[in-house]
Amino acid sequence: MPASLITNHDNYSDRYIRDILRSVRNIAMVGASSNWKRPSNFVMKYLIQKGYRVIPVNKNVAGEQIYNEPVYPDLSAVKETVDMVDMFRPAKEAPQLVEDAIKLGAKVFWMQFELRNDKAAKIAEDAGMKVVMNRCPKIEYARLFGELGWNGFNTGVISVKRRRI
């Protein structure tokens, strides 16, 4: 990864995040909830609408389905190609999940809002993965691809080009 793209985990450049969101297709979501009122369920539904394949991982509802996707009990049980792991679990679980993600061959390890584990991030980066912490892929997608401005948010996107619809 070019060092210029990421200097620390407090600030990510738009290009770094945009490259991740454009390059991944299959996302394993650890802690995906089957309760449609929970934030993880919101994110899963949104990412599916945007064309991503989301593979739910949650031992409490393993074997059930969320948005027609079978739920795996844990990350090591996933038998499919995974480009990115999106983590909705307490930050202390990150090191183990990073180990599992490395074995799956994932390229990106993403931790949701309020989650940060620098030790896990180091392990992931040493294994060649890109890491994002304390961000939400739904909000970053909406921010960078034009939808977040619809609600009056500061997207930081300045452009004189006509956006794709």
Add this chain to the structure above:
Amino acid sequence: MRKLHPNYGFNTLAVHSGTAPDPATGARTFPIYQTASYVFDDADHAASLFNLQSPGFIYSRLTNPTVAALEEKLATLEGGRGGTATSSGHAAETLALFPLMSPGMEVIVADKLYGGTINLMGKSYQKFGWKAIFADTEDPESFRRAVTDKTRAIFIENLANPGGIVADLEAIVKIANEAGVPLVVDNTLATPFLSQPFEWGADLVVHSTTKYLSGQGNAVGGVVIDSGKFPWLGNSKYPSLSAPSAEYNGLIFAETFGDLAYTMYSHAVSLRDLGCTQSPMNAWITLNGVETLPLRMERHCSNGLAVAEFLEKHQNVEWVSHAGLKSSPYYKLGKKYFPNGTGSLFAFGVKGGYESGLKLLESVELFSHVANLGDTRSLILHPASTTHRQLTEEQRISASAGPEVVRLSVGIECAEDLIADLDQALNKL
């Protein structure tokens, strides 16, 4: 000033933020989306929107593309996370407090404010069961003394109406932080070009966009901007944001939306229910105005200071309250918080009191006698007989709107023409 964007400065952001070319048509000027509603793709899309699972447009009372462009532009220029545009500056004040307050709760309010705000908060809020406790803008410790376990917000104007008074923002931020409540700053008179209250640690900013932001006195509007920094999550003082929301299926705004929570709530609940939405037409006029804000503010500031310096030397003038004058007790604070100028709204006292004030209004030829400010045109007002008329004499004095006070909003005309006009009018007293 701190950096608002990794690549671009204030003037570039004033022109470009929020207003990329229209994706549907390529229109270079941002279009006016003059529509009440928006078609849903299908039933599931509609459900996603109503459940707040997906961003999108439902009805223009909540969100509208033109209004959203203005919200994004102003949120960007303030260095905030998100904005909520409103039908007026007054509506912005109420909307700012709506997620924070409930019956029986208190807001500590500075006493140096626009007279209408003193009425709104001191009187009308009683009908909601919201209690305004007034503190002295010039004495930050008076805010600390007013804090109770029912305090839910502190509200100030940083550059205070009727002009020339500078609040010690840093000191008041410290008191708000210690009390664990958000500080709401009305930044109307300074605009983000002169001051960004978030830089000093304020939590929320409100504006009357009618003033310098739209800039030509032709579109009434307001905006609330959230810094995205206040810790709502798990904060039992603010159940609107930290407790499950029954109408949204038990969703907790602070949990689901993180630092977007306040602005999401402001659209999905406050605007939905109070309905004080800005019209797309007014948002469009204001968007155009903000593009030239930096140019206009430079002229407003230089003209304002030139006029104030002239008045200070005039024999028929008792005093001039302009924080840019070295004689002002606020000169030092003004330099600290408004290094690029203290705006163009200020007050002065005429010799001869009430009657002289009225005579001056009738004698000027370039200053329009109106109850507005922040117009390209120079404006003149006698607060005691107009904007502050509905207050008691005591309130008028405490709000710096006594009988001899004349308020000027200096426009962008030739400074020498404005000075000549005031000179001939003052010489008639």
